[in-house]
Amino acid sequence: MRTPLATLGIIAAGALTLAACDSLPGMGGASAALDIPEVEAGDIAEATIKDVTRLLSSDEFEGRMPGTPGEEKTIALLTERFKAAGLQPGNNGSWVQDVPLVEITGKDYAPLTITGKGAPMSLAFAKNWVGVTYREDAKTTLKDSELVFVGYGINAPEKGWNDYAGVDVKGKTVVILVNDPDWQTAGQEGPFGGKAMTYYGRWTYKYEEAARQGAAGALIVHQTAPASYGWNVVESSWTGPQAYPQYGDNPPPRTQMNGWVTEDAASKLLKAAGQDLGALTKAAQAKGFKPVPLGMKLSTGFASTMRSFTSHNIIGILPGSEAPEEYVLHTAHWDHLGRCTPAPDGDDICNGAVDNATGTAALVALAEAHGKAGAPRRTLVFLAVTAEESGLLGAYYYAANPVFPLAQTVGGVNMDALQMAGPAKDVTAVGFGKSALDQFLDAALKADGRTVTPDPKPEAGYYYRSDHFAFAKLGVPMLYIDGGQDLIEGGRAAGEAVAKDYTDNRYHGPKDAFNEAWDWSGVMADLQLYYRLGRMMATSKSWPNWNDGDEFRAVRDESCKAADKGC
Ligand SMILES: [Zn+2]
Numbered sequence: 001m002r003t004p005l006a007t008l009g010i011i012a013a014g015a016l017t018l019a020a021c022d023s024l025p026g027m028g029g030a031s032a033a034l035d036i037p038e039v040e041a042g043d044i045a046e047a048t049i050k051d052v053t054r055l056l057s058s059d060e061f062e063g064r065m066p067g068t069p070g071e072e073k074t075i076a077l078l079t080e081r082f083k084a085a086g087l088q089p090g091n092n093g094s095w096v097q098d099v100p101l102v103e104i105t106g107k108d109y110a111p112l113t114i115t116g117k118g119a120p121m122s123l124a125f126a127k128n129w130v131g132v133t134y135r136e137d138a139k140t141t142l143k144d145s146e147l148v149f150v151g152y153g154i155n156a157p158e159k160g161w162n163d164y165a166g167v168d169v170k171g172k173t174v175v176i177l178v179n180d181p182d183w184q185t186a187g188q189e190g191p192f193g194g195k196a197m198t199y200y201g202r203w204t205y206k207y208e209e210a211a212r213q214g215a216a217g218a219l220i221v222h223q224t225a226p227a228s229y230g231w232n233v234v235e236s237s238w239t240g241p242q243a244y245p246q247y248g249d250n251p252p253p254r255t256q257m258n259g260w261v262t263e264d265a266a267s268k269l270l271k272a273a274g275q276d277l278g279a280l281t282k283a284a285q286a287k288g289f290k291p292v293p294l295g296m297k298l299s300t301g302f303a304s305t306m307r308s309f310t311s312h313n314i315i316g317i318l319p320g321s322e323a324p325e326e327y328v329l330h331t332a333h334w335d336h337l338g339r340c341t342p343a344p345d346g347d348d349i350c351n352g353a354v355d356n357a358t359g360t361a362a363l364v365a366l367a368e369a370h371g372k373a374g375a376p377r378r379t380l381v382f383l384a385v386t387a388e389e390s391g392l393l394g395a396y397y398y399a400a401n402p403v404f405p406l407a408q409t410v411g412g413v414n415m416d417a418l419q420m421a422g423p424a425k426d427v428t429a430v431g432f433g434k435s436a437l438d439q440f441l442d443a444a445l446k447a448d449g450r451t452v453t454p455d456p457k458p459e460a461g462y463y464y465r466s467d468h469f470a471f472a473k474l475g476v477p478m479l480y481i482d483g484g485q486d487l488i489e490g491g492r493a494a495g496e497a498v499a500k501d502y503t504d505n506r507y508h509g510p511k512d513a514f515n516e517a518w519d520w521s522g523v524m525a526d527l528q529l530y531y532r533l534g535r536m537m538a539t540s541k542s543w544p545n546w547n548d549g550d551e552f553r554a555v556r557d558e559s560c561k562a563a564d565k566g567c
Helices: 046-056 071-086 202-212 231-237 263-272 277-284 353-373 393-400 437-448 466-472 491-507 519-541 552-561
Strands: 094-109 112-115 119-122 129-132 137-148 173-177 217-222 242-245 255-262 292-318 323-333 378-385 407-413 426-430 451-454 478-483
Touching: 046 353, 071 173, 071 292, 071 353, 071 378, 094 129, 094 231, 094 393, 112 277, 119 263, 119 437, 119 552, 129 292, 137 263, 173 202, 173 263, 202 217, 217 263, 231 323, 231 393, 242 393, 263 277, 263 292, 263 552, 292 353, 292 393, 323 353, 323 393, 353 378, 378 393, 378 407, 378 519, 393 519, 407 466, 407 519, 426 437, 437 451, 437 478, 437 519, 478 519
Parallel strands: 137 173, 173 217, 217 255, 323 378, 323 407, 407 478, 426 451
Antiparallel strands: 094 242, 094 292, 112 119, 112 292, 129 255, 137 292, 292 378, 426 478
16 A cells, blocks of 8 residues: 555544435445344454464565565465465466556656756755656656646546646646645535545546646655655655556556655745745635646656566455355455665565555455355455555456456455554444445444444545555445554554554555564454455345445446346
């Protein structure tokens, strides 16, 4: 994940008001009486999650970068453990689904030079800016590309909002703010859902829109608060090899260069243009904002090496007894950053213990427990996806090329960066209030006596930052839950302290390593919850749907209508 759930501060738990309606029989929105069967607790082995997490996050796996020996070792370990758990190969006799990717590595970066007003500015790579190309170009050159400030860079016709209105940015470089225009709103009111980030706030969307507008370059201004992570994360995630889908002959629109610039460098650049970042930000937050040509030009260049390779999603199934053509997903990404910016002690392996060796090991522990409990009514799918750290690529590839039709996929639970701070009185549910899966969650939580804490940092857009989003975007209802922060030992303060230490010192760095002193009892409770949710969905006869008005409801209803069986 490009920002960990574990960093969440916490708001007091409380029942959420759920939107209420359902369109098709058995296909339940919030209010539909769904078939939610009681299920037994699972026989889950702590040794399994511990041993598999330790192995996956060992230096031997070298940070599990797609397309490296670390991938081969991960595939071998998971297929061996899935087989031992009694699963069957999930992809027509194969344990893997090929995911064609291309790795592009930028090098020989020229400084970013800005000319036009006053003395030319020269920005140093990695220190003041980072940039990559999504194109398989050996050489990227931007020469005197005109700079245009486009506010939040959003074109949302359904909201009557267009930050590109009246300006042609073809061949130019756009300067963009991160998050939504109303991210500083206290509540959830506002054109973009107030405090809660919408997909328009995500860096992925910003680059997609800039490319659609024909821009040659797109630079996002990094500000820690609206981005929800520091420059260190940008610098480590955006330098070195980057993986992208192989688009073949029909690629989507792409700029020549996508990147970030530090807040300090952006302020200086805008000041030189006679503008003020604060004043421009204010203007950009108001409807009717007009893009601002800066009268400055940007030049830079760098080379890139390309390596096309095939990475893999790993898939095992426990076929259903009565409705084997109805599918329930347990998902987790197995990949991480590989070798990364070294720590002061020289350690340069990003082991990715929490992110996401824990979630991947959880898939194995759940497979064993479901295997021991025998086949449920529907088929359980255990899906370990690749290249999440590069933009959910394995999940997007599966969703676009599903082994099991999405209309016959009931829903699922995603696991990313399990909470290792110890047992908590609550769980954190990102996306709570979006679908009738909440009713399954409520029922499962009754069994373990914990409460739901809704996403306390909706401004960080966590629902868009891990693999469940790739499935949700094509209509499959997905839950994303993690252990809470209201720890039994030490309460919220203790939970938040662990979260802060993780974000500041470990996340996406060499120090996200296995800790022999970890207390696994919290994770074991969370595994029991994931087990119950999967078992309930796989035993139920219902098709839980997104709530009325939710951003994913329409695509689900469409895919159900178009299908001759399933939802
Ligand atoms: Zn992750």
